[in-house]
């Protein structure tokens with residue numbers, strides 16, 4: 223079978239490498255970290271994976287944690303009242319048709335990397351650069367770059383026509399907490415939208431202690447509008463300081479969730495992260511000094527703000543699309559036009575994730591506020607909104623059109639009820 227090289231062992235690179243291996247390809251995986259370094263390293267994500275993305279893993283038997291990981295059964299959406307502290311101006315919740323899951327990427331990536339090596343895959347541990355890609359292209363029919371937000375992704379030119387932002391729109395603070403009180407009712411991603419300030423998210427996940435015991439925990443992510451009242455993490459001293467600042471913000475802005483976390487501790491000393499993401503889309507094909515093309519995959523070419531919890535799911539989706547197209551290609555060349563078409567196949571889906579996520583980074587227009595407001599009183603509308611997280615194309619066309627938003631609400635009985643009253 224044809225030799226293929228994948229640079230980057232995250233959600234996208236590992237899933238594709240394991241998928242190709244499953245189909246008999248001879249795969250070389252290049253990673254900058256051993257499984258042990260990943261396991262003992264810093265947390266990377268809240269990694270909520272919705273159903274369709276989970277299915278792409280299940281098709282390859284990569285769902286090792288299905289029976290262990292607590293399911294995320296729904297999404298609860300709240301807007302704190304701007305003038306009445308401790309009260310909500312808006313809130314609704316609904317169940318997902320199929321649960322989502324969050325397994326600590328440190329656990330997942332380390333295990334997937336060991337699985338790949340255990341099945342005979344070649345793993346090269348090095349900080350890859352253009353010379354690495356060049357070397358691999360001498361001996362492999364196809365070289366893919368899946369290095370996430372790492373520097374190597376800069377070989378792909380930014381596509382300004384698909385990238386409305388050129389700077390981070392949020393400053394992020396993430397903590398993995400244990401001893402968090404479960405929310406009442408079903409488990410959920412709790413999504414607090416604080417107009418002008420940012421967002422606060424909580425969602426349950428599963429990690430593993432250094433001693434190897436499974437540990438359910440809660441991801442807490444604060445997304446701060448730069449310069450706003452949540453943006454207090456630039457000069458943090460250490461993880462304990464970060465946690466104290468996060469708890470203070472939660473007490474002030476989302477006391478209903480603060481009550482759940484006030485007695486919590488970090489899962490481990492590496493259980494915090496601060497950072498920022500510039501949302502951008504890059505051109506998927508880069509040219510090496512030799513003139514050979516390489517293809518970008520995952521966050522290396524499409525990175526969105528984590529606000530909508532879609533990056534890992536999109537990376538899973540991308541790897542599934544790329545796998546299918548590689549299989550279809552059989553012995554035909556992986557040339558530039560095949561690479562471009564492969565990406566465009568994925569972009570047919572990813573464009574909606576990007577457009578939706580970018581839209582949520584700005585103030586919601588009146589027709590979107592109208593849908594959110596009506597969702598409080600119409601469970602069918604709340605259900606449709608919540609389940610859109612599993613398949614973001616469903617937010618269109620209503621997200622961008624007041625007329626379509628009215629039609630969307632009418633389909634869920636809103637207009638009919640409004641005319642009766």
Ligand SMILES: Cc1cc2nc3c(=O)[nH]c(=O)nc-3n(C[C@H](O)[C@H](O)[C@H](O)COP(=O)(O)OP(=O)(O)OC[C@H]3O[C@@H](n4cnc5c(N)ncnc54)[C@H](O)[C@@H]3O)c2cc1C
Nearest residue numbers: 230232233234254267269270350370372520521533534535
């Ligand atoms: C705070 C936060 C919260 C998030 N929450 C969610 C969420 O709830 N749901 C969701 O779906 N997504 C979420 N995401 C996004 C998600 O984690 C990423 O989009 C996803 O992991 C991207 O997969 P990837 O394989 O493209 O990149 P990554 O998973 O980042 O993997 C890239 C890999 O490449 C390696 N690498 C980098 N440079 C090199 C190099 N030069 N040589 C060799 N290897 C290299 C890295 O070590 C890494 O292992 C979140 C992100 C953040 C920051």
